[in-house]
Amino acid sequence: MSYIEVRDLWKRFKKREAVRGISFQVERGEIFGFLGPNGAGKSTTISVLAGLLKPTAGDMSVAGYSIAGNPMEVKRCIGLVPQDIALYPKLSARDNLRFWGSMYGISRLELQRRVKEVLELVGLSERGAEPINNYSGGMKRRINIAAGLLHQPELLILDEPTVGVDPQTRSRIFEIIRHLNQDGTTVIYTSHYMEEVELLCDKVTIIDEGQIVASGTKEELLRQVGGKQEITLTVPFINESLYQQLKSIPHVQQVKAMEEQVDILTDQADTILTSVLGNFINAGVPVSKIEIKKPNLETLFMKMTGRTLRD
Ligand SMILES: Nc1ncnc2c1ncn2[C@@H]1O[C@H](COP(=O)(O)OP(=O)(O)OP(=O)(O)O)[C@@H](O)[C@H]1O
Ligand SMILES: [Mg+2]
Structure with missing residues (x-):
């Protein structure tokens, strides 16, 4: 059994079928790319995986825990970096991180240490006391990533984390992801930039209109267009x-x-x-x-x- 198993997942919003029978597997330690155009169903799939949405049908498991049967265990494994920035603009970066950390139930002392560590990891220790309002778009993106890392998740899911950032911030974000991956974190990376996925990911699943169009290692996929x-x-x-x-x-x-x-x-x-x-x-x-x-x-x-x- 693979580290992540998604089996015939369906998600309907009223009349719209956002996800129509998606299945895929991710092995531990991989950087898995989820590629597709606007509205393909990437965020919906990820939200189900992270336990934020209930699937209409199908099941998923992470590290052997079924999301239907053991949602809390699955949530504990996952750090989610959402597509939309989820930060309080008037609070400092540090206070934002403290807030998110307390949501994960991290103890005060531990949280203090983790906030320091994640700020260092995203290269914003110096600016941690400033309100998010003062931050550039790229800096907000980096704090958004830091917030997903506080509880040291073994699986990091990033939903289009480079939207609207300059090339320099993008390479910085890639460095952070590679560093975490080398330390053993499994990564799911969502994007509609083919170049990003080609650069970063070991395996890629391409989705469109709620269905999988192609799936495999980069080499396998490129062989299909050989x-x-x-x-x-x-x-x-x-x-x-x-x-x-x-x-x-x-x-x-x-x-x-x-x-x-x-x-x-x-x-x-x-x-x-x-x-x-x-x-x-x-x-x-x-x-x-x-x-x-x-x-x-x-x-x-x-x-x-x-x-x-x-x-
Ligand atoms: N809460 C919702 N209610 C109704 N429809 C929704 C909802 N969330 C998503 N959808 C629809 O489901 C489809 C898939 O949306 P989703 O956000 O998963 O796409 P995406 O691949 O993440 O796209 P993008 O690259 O633009 O972020 C779209 O047609 C969208 O309008
Ligand atoms: Mg999306």
């Missing part, structure tokens, strides 16, 4: 007839037209490039940039759903 390439063209516009012409070029497998960008999925980028460009020239649409990309998880998502992750 040989596929993506041609990306930057253009001012594209019309229906040009779109249809591109789709009918041999070896073109998918065409995705967005505002000012066209993505073409193919297994023969070099051979079709001239005819792709020819179509744009004939249609009188100037191309300002062309890029040929190696297959990545974004390519896989496009192959499986016909859409891009950032729709």
